[in-house]
Amino acid sequence: xxxxxxxxxxxxxxxxxxxxxxxxxxxxxxxxxxxxxxxxxxxxxxxxxxxxxxxxxxxxxxxxxxxxxxxxxxxxxxxxxxxxxxxxxxxxxxxxxxxxxxxxxxxxxxxxxxxxxxxxxxxxxxxxxxxxxxxxxxxxxxxxxxxxxxxxxxxxxxxxxxxxxxxxxxxxxxxxxxxxxxxxxxxxxxxxxxxxxxxxxxxxxxxxxxxxxxxxxxxxxxxxxxxxxxxxxxxxxxxxxxxxxxxxxxxxxxxxxxxxxxxxxxxxxxxxxxxxxxxxxxxxxxxxxxxxxxxxxxxxxxxx
Amino acid sequence: xxxxxxxxxxxxxxxxxxxxxxxxxxxxxxxxxxxxxxxxxxxxxxxxxxxxxxxxxxxxxxxxxxxxxxxxxxxxxxxxxxxxxxxxxxxxxxxxxxxxxxxxxxxxxxxxxxxxxxxxxxxxxxxxxxxxxxxxxxxxxxxxxxxxxxxxxxxxxxxxxxxxxxxxxxxxxxxxxxxxxxxxxxxxxxxxxxxxxxxxxxxxxxxxxxxxxxxxxxxxxxxxxxxxxxxxxxxxxxxxxxxxxxxxxxxxxxxxxxxxxxxxxxxxxxxxxxxxxxxxxxxxxxxxxxxxxxxxxxxxxxxxxxxxxxxxxxxxxxxxxxxxxxxxxxxxxxxxxxxxxxxxxxxxxxxxxxxxxxxxxxxxxxxxxxxxxxxxxxxxxxxxxxxxxxxxxxxxxxxxxxxxxxxxxxxxxxxxx
Numbered sequence: 267x268x269x270x271x272x273x274x275x276x277x278x279x280x281x282x283x284x285x286x287x288x289x290x291x292x293x294x295x296x297x298x299x300x301x302x303x304x305x306x307x308x309x310x311x312x313x314x315x316x317x318x319x320x321x322x323x324x325x326x327x328x329x330x331x332x333x334x335x336x337x338x339x340x341x342x343x344x345x346x347x348x349x350x351x352x353x354x355x356x357x358x359x360x361x362x363x364x365x366x367x368x369x370x371x372x373x374x375x376x377x378x379x380x381x382x383x384x385x386x387x388x389x390x391x392x393x394x395x396x397x398x399x400x401x402x403x404x405x406x407x408x409x410x411x412x413x414x415x416x417x418x419x420x421x422x423x424x425x426x427x428x429x430x431x432x433x434x435x436x437x438x439x440x441x442x443x444x445x446x447x448x449x450x451x452x453x454x455x456x457x458x459x460x461x462x463x464x465x466x467x468x469x470x471x472x473x474x475x476x477x478x479x480x481x482x483x484x485x486x487x488x489x490x491x492x493x494x495x496x497x498x499x500x501x502x503x504x505x506x507x508x509x510x511x512x513x514x515x516x517x518x519x520x521x522x523x524x525x526x527x528x529x530x531x532x533x534x535x536x537x538x539x540x541x542x543x544x545x546x547x548x549x550x551x552x553x554x555x556x557x558x559x560x561x562x563x564x565x566x567x568x569x570x
Numbered sequence: 571x572x573x574x575x576x577x578x579x580x581x582x583x584x585x586x587x588x589x590x591x592x593x594x595x596x597x598x599x600x601x602x603x604x605x606x607x608x609x610x611x612x613x614x615x616x617x618x619x620x621x622x623x624x625x626x627x628x629x630x631x632x633x634x635x636x637x638x639x640x641x642x643x644x645x646x647x648x649x650x651x652x653x654x655x656x657x658x659x660x661x662x663x664x665x666x667x668x669x670x671x672x673x674x675x676x677x678x679x680x681x682x683x684x685x686x687x688x689x690x691x692x693x694x695x696x697x698x699x700x701x702x703x704x705x706x707x708x709x710x711x712x713x714x715x716x717x718x719x720x721x722x723x724x725x726x727x728x729x730x731x732x733x734x735x736x737x738x739x740x741x742x743x744x745x746x747x748x749x750x751x752x753x754x755x756x757x758x759x760x761x762x763x764x765x766x767x768x769x770x771x772x773x774x775x776x777x778x779x780x781x782x783x784x785x786x787x788x789x790x791x792x793x794x795x796x797x798x799x800x801x802x803x804x805x806x807x808x809x810x811x812x813x814x815x816x817x818x819x820x821x822x823x824x825x826x827x828x829x830x831x832x833x834x835x836x837x838x839x840x841x842x843x844x845x846x847x848x849x850x851x852x853x854x855x856x857x858x859x860x861x862x863x864x865x866x867x868x869x870x871x872x873x874x875x876x877x878x879x880x881x882x883x884x885x886x887x888x889x890x891x892x893x894x895x896x897x898x899x900x901x902x903x904x905x906x907x908x909x910x911x912x913x914x915x916x917x918x919x920x921x922x923x924x925x926x927x928x929x930x931x932x933x934x935x936x937x938x939x940x941x942x943x944x945x946x947x948x949x950x951x952x953x954x955x956x957x958x959x960x961x962x963x964x965x966x967x968x969x970x971x972x973x974x975x976x977x978x979x980x981x982x983x984x985x986x987x
Contacts, residue, residue: 419812511959
C-alpha cells in the first residue's frame with residue numbers, strides 16, 4: 267500500500283493562528299450566544315431559553331429602544347453608502363488620473379484620519395462644532411453665514427447625521443484606497459482600445475472602469491455594512507453611553523454597552539446584553555449572506 | 571556550641587518578630603478615591619495612628635471606574651482589604667446581601683448620624699446599617715460675586731427674585747445668565763431637577779411618599795419642578811444643546827456666566843480656576859418664608875469586610891471615622907465633601923462654609939431617585955436625566971415627562987401598580 271503520508275506540517279503551521287483565533291474570537295462569540303439564553307434570579311444563573319429575545323422584541327420597554335437603535339443604525343449605514351462610498355470612488359478616479367500632480371500627498375492626507383483613534387476624532391469634532399469654543403461658528407461668521415450654524419450635535423434632528431458625516435470624514439480613505447488599487451490594475455491596452463473606438467474621458471470611466479471595479483465596490487459595501495452595524499466608539503466618545511439627545515444617536519452598539527455593563531444607577535445585565543449582541547450578530551450575518559449568495563455570485567467578472 | 575547559640579539567637583529573634591507582628595494590626599482600606607491618596611497618607615492616617623498605636627493603616631485606592639469590578643473580584647477571591655469604601659445604595663446593599671459587608675448597627679458611634687445620612691447604607695426596612703456615612707455633597711447655585719455687584723443684583727431667595735435676577739443679567743448682556751448644557755444630560759437632572767425639586771416635594775416627606783406609593787410622579791409637586799426647569803431654557807448660553815459639563819464649568823470659571831447650578835464637589839476645582847470672588851445661594855423657595863429644603867446627598871461611606879480577621883481593630887477605626895476629629899480633618903481637606911456626622915465641624919473654606927450652613931436653616935434630603943426607585947427597568951434615574959434634558963431643550967412638556975416617568979415606574983415597582 268502506498269498511503270499518502272499525513273502532512274503534519276500543515277497542522278503545525280495552522281495551529282498558532284487557529285488557537286489564538288479560537289481563544290479570542292470563536293469561544294467568546296459562542297459563549298456570548300450561550301449567555302443570552304440565561305438570566306439571573308436571586309444571584310443564581312438560570313436557563314430560560316429564548317425568553318431574553320422575547321423580551322427584547324416584544325416587551326415595549328425593550329423593543330422600542332431596540333427598533334430605535336436599529337433604525338438609527340440603518341440611517342448611519344445609508345449615509346455612509348450615499349456619501350462615503352461615492353466620494354471615495356470619485357477621489358480614487360481623480361487620483362488615478364495620470365496628469366494629477368501631488369497625487370501621493372493627497373492620497374496620504376485623505377487616508378490619515380482613518381488611522382486616528384475614534385476618541386481623538388470624536389473629541390476633535392466636538393470641539394470644532396462646539397457652539398462656545400468651536401471654529402465652525404466663527405468660520406461661518408467670517409463668510410456671513412452665521413445664521414446657518416446650529417449646535418448640531420445637540421439637536422435631535424441633526425445629531426445622528428452629523429455623527430455619520432464625521433465617520434464618513436474619518437473613513438473615506440478606505441474606499442478610496444481600495445478603488446484606487448482596483449483602478450491601477452486596469453491595463454492601459456483596454457483603455458487605449460476604448461479610445462480608438464472613441465470612448466474617452468468621463469465615458470471611459472462609466473463604460474470601462476466602473477464595470478471593472480464593481481467587485482471592489484461590492485467588497486467596500488459589505489465592509490461598510492459590517493463596520494457600521496458594529497459601530498460604537500464614535501457615538502460613545504462624542505455623545506456618551508446615553509447617546510443623546512433623547513436617544514436620537516443610539517445605535518445597537520451603545521444600546522448593547524449600556525445594557526451589558528450598566529450605566530450610572532442602572533446595574534449591568536450581561537444576559538440581556540448578550541441577547542442584544544446576539545441580535546447584532548444575526549443582523550450582520552443575514553446582511554453578509556445576502557451579499558455573498560444574492561449579489562456576489564451574480565456579479566459579472568471580466569478576465570483582464 | 572557555637573552552632574547551638576546561633577540556633578537560640580535565631581529562635582529568639584523569630585519569637586520576637588512574631589510577637590511584634592501580633593501586636594501591630596494592619597488594616598487595608600479599599601477605595602475608589604485615588605484623588606484622596608495624599609490626603610489619607612499625610613493627614614488622616616498619621617492622625618489615627620498617633621491615637622491608636624498598634625493599628626497600622628494602608629490606603630489602597632483604585633480608579634473610580636475600576637473599583638466596583640475589582641472589589642467584587644477581590645471579595646470573591648477572599649483577598650479584599652479589611653475596610654471597604656461604600657458606594658451609596660444598591661451597590662453596597664448588594665455587597666451586604668451577598669455577605670461581604672458586616673452589619674454595623676451595633677456600633678455606638680452610629681448615634682452620631684441622622685437617619686437621612688444613614689439611609690444610603692441601610693437595608694430597605696432600616697433594620698441593619700452596614701457602612702459609616704463619611705461624606706455628602708450639597709446642591710445649590712454658585713454665583714459670580716463681582717458680576718452681581720456690577721449689575722446691582724441681590725442674592726435671590728425666592729423663585730421670583732431668582733428669575734428677576736436672571737432677566738436682569740440677560741438684559742445687560744455682559745454675562746450669560748446661567749451656565750448649564752444638556753449635552754451630557756445628567757447636569758439637567760442632578761443640578762437642575764434634584765437641585766430645585768426638594769422645595770416642591772418637601773424633601774424627605776415627598777421622597778418617602780413616592781417610595782411608599784402614596785405620591786406619584788404625575789402629582790403637581792413632582793411635575794412643577796419640570797415646569798420651572800423649562801423656564802431655564804431662555805437663560806442658558808447660545809447652543810446649550812451641545813454644551814457639555816466641562817464647557818459649563820469653563821464658562822463659569824472664565825467669568826463668562828454669572829450663575830452656575832452646582833454641586834458642592836465643584837468648590838475645590840472652582841477655587842483654583844476662578845480668579846473672581848464666588849458666593850453660593852441655596853435653591854430659591856417658591857414663596858418668601860417657606861421652609862427651605864436642600865439636597866444633601868450621601869455619597870461616600872465606609873464599612874467593614876465581613877471576612878476580616880481584625881474585627882476589633884476595624885471597629886476601632888470605624889468608630890474613629892464616625893468621630894468629630896475625622897470629620898474636621900476630612901471636611902477641611904476636601905472642601906465640598908461634607909462630613910455627615912451631627913457634631914458641628916468648623917470649616918475654613920468660605921464657599922464650603924456657605925453650603926454647609928444651609929443644613930441649619932433648611933431640611934436635608936437626598937436625590938429622589940437613588941433609593942430603591944432605580945432598581946427596575948426602565949431605570950428611573952436615567953429616565954430622569956433624559957426627561958430633564960428634554961424639558962430644558964423644550965422637546966417634551968413637563969406634564970408629558972411626569973407621565974412617562976410614572977408609566978415607567980408603575981411598570982415594575984409594586985407600590986405604584
